[in-house]
Amino acid sequence: MASGRGNSRPQIDNKSLDNHQVPSNPVIRPPLEHGWNWQSRTGSNPSKGFQDGYEKDNVNAEAEKDNDVDDIEDDSDDVAADDSDNELLTDEFDSDSSQKxxxxxxxxxxxxxxxxxxxKLRVEEINDPARQWHCPACQGGPGAIDWYRGLQPLVTHAKTKGSKRVKLHRELAELLDEELRRRGTSVIPAGEAFGKWRGLKDDEKDHEIVWPPMVIIMNTRLQQDDNDKWIGMGNQELLDYFSSYAAVKARHSYGPQGHRGMSLLVFESTARGYLEAERLHKHFAEQGTDREAWEHRQVLFYPGGTRQLYGYMANKEDLDIFNQHSQGKSKLKFEMRSYQEMVVNQIRQMSEANRELIFYKNKFAIQQRLKTALEESFGVVSEKLRKTMEENRIVRQRTKMQHEQNKEEMDFQEQFFKEQIKFIHEARDEEEEKFEKLQQQQREKFVKQSTPNTSNTEEYRRRADEIAKFIKLQDEEMEAFVSERDKLITVHKEKMAAMRQRHWQEEVELEKEFDTELSRLME
Incomplete structure (x- = not known):
């Protein structure tokens, strides 16, 4: 199949066609005018009344008849094979087609x-993307059997054909565009969904409205006074009658004859004011006392003399009539504004603001709940802290009392042990003093006993030597005693120092253990 043929069906190869409808004659005959009988083939759409612009009911009957391609003047098969534009420039196809x-x-x-x-086809059938077409400009040529699903591929083929029958294809494209334009349609572009719905126009409908919003109230005059001037409903009375609609003020129209029976309610210059005015307008319409009723079937009085009020949204003509006899400052001021700008946009802004308000309200509620939860948690924690601090104060007080008591006991024990040690020291000193006195007495006794009474020099000398030896021995013993005593004192001091070190270490450990237990208790 030649490229660039849109959605045309793939051509079936010659081998498969030999087993179906193509005769075995090797001579190339003109293709079927209506293409192949696709109605009997898989993938055809039997529900369509037309296929390729021809009636499919006549395809089989006309297939053999049309093999001669409408009895073209030249009966030769070469005519079908000649695709040059020169063949087409005949009396039936004038190149200056624009004049026709x-x-x-x-x-x-x-x-x-x-x-x-x-x-014969309706517009919907023409635009059906499932409908298949043959190109009439390709009949009798290589592309005669190609299918184009939808008109878009066919028009694209006609506009882009560039090798054979170019002018004929361009003519077909122009005719199709003009025909579809006259039928009020166009070729659906490729890729665009068929059967789209048509809704409102793209442009939003807008109109001018009276601003500020106003509602005309008719039949508001009551009676004539002594001067034959009409009097009617007052401003506050009118506002009270329609108090449920949030009007901001009331005005009445006066003329040469007094009250004209025409009043109006003015609403605030916001979208809310317009909605209130519109709500009142609809209320009048629902009970059949709106503009149309006033203009065509007004009933001014009911039995008993009760006047029926009529009401409707004010427009420019109504306000011109209202101001007919008003001049200067008494003339009602108004302006015509865009409905989209003053109402729709404001409502959208209000809706957006309302959504934001709801969002922030929800956010504020969440924050309030969080704040409440935090306050409750803070209260619980504060109470626990207060109790803990009170317990700690009690513990510290008790600890201080216990410490003072322990200190007192330790001071007492220290005093007791110091007195014991002092007593030991005094006893030791007394023993040492006794020992020294004993040694002195022994020396004196020995000297006294050893002192010679004779005048013998030898004896005297011997006794003197013995005394000297005794004293020397006693001195040596005392020196040995003092030395050993000093050693004992040194060892004793070292043991006392070691004992005090162990005591302080144990005291430090006890303090640390106490701190640990106290910290665990405070937790």
Missing amino acids: SHETRKKNRWFKKFFDSLD
């Missing part, structure tokens, strides 16, 4: 049956 009418160009022998069938 559209209907005349449609009757060209190449296009006549195609457009005859096209004229």
Whole structure:
């Protein structure tokens, strides 16, 4: 299949066609005018009344008849094979086609049956993307059996054909565009969904409204006074009658004869004011006392003399009538504004603001709940802290008392042990003093005993030597005693120092253990 043929069906190879409808004659005969009988093939759409712009009910009957391609003047098969534009420049196809009418160009022998069938179709059927078409400009040529699903591929083919029958294809494209334009449609672009719905126009409908919003109230005059002037409903009375609609003020129209029976309620210059005015307008309409009733079937009085009020939204003409006899400052001021700008946009802004308000309200509520939860948690924690601090104060007080008591006991024990040690020291000193006295007495006793009474020098000398030896021995013993005593004192001091070190270490450990237990208790 040649490229660039849109959604045309793939051509079936010659081998498969030999087993179906193509005769075994090797001579190339003109293709079927209506293409292959796709109605009997898989993938055809039997529900369609037309296919390719021709009636499919006549395809089988006309297939053999049309093998001669409408009895073209030249009966030779070479005519079908000649695709040059020179062949087409005949009396039936004038190259200056712009001088011919559209209907005349449609009757060209190449296009006549195609457009005859096209004229029988509705616009919906023409635009059906599932409908298949043959190109009438390709009949009798290589592309005659190609299918194009939808008109868009066919028009694209006609506009882009660049090798054979170019002018004929361009003519077909122009005719199709003009025909579809006259039928009020166009070729659906490729890729665009068929059968889209048509809703409102793209542009939002807008109109001018009276601003500030006002509602005309008719039949508000009551009676004539002594001067034959009409009097009617007062401003506050009118506001009270419609107090549920949030009007901001009331005005009445006066003329040469007094009250004209025409009043109005003015609402605030916001979208809310307009909605209130519109709500009042609809209320009048629902009970049949609106503008249309006032203008065509007004009933001024009911039995008993009760006046019926009528009401409707004010427009510019109404306010011009209202101001007919008003001059200067008494003239009602108003302006005409865009409905989209003053109402729709404001409502959208209000809606957006309301959404934001709801969002922030929810956020504030969440924050309030969080704040409440935090306050409750803070209260619980504060109470626990207060109790803990009180317990700690009690513990510290008790600890201080215990410490003072322990200190007192330790001071007492220290005093007791110091007195014991002092007593030991005094006893030791007394023993040492006794020992020294004993040694002194022994020396004196020995000296006294050893002192010679004779005048013998030898004896005296011997006794003197013995005394000297005794004293020397006693001195040596005392020196040994003192030395050993000093050693004992040194060892004793070292043991006392070691004992005090162990005591302080144990005291430090006890303090640390106490701190640990106290910290655990405070937790």
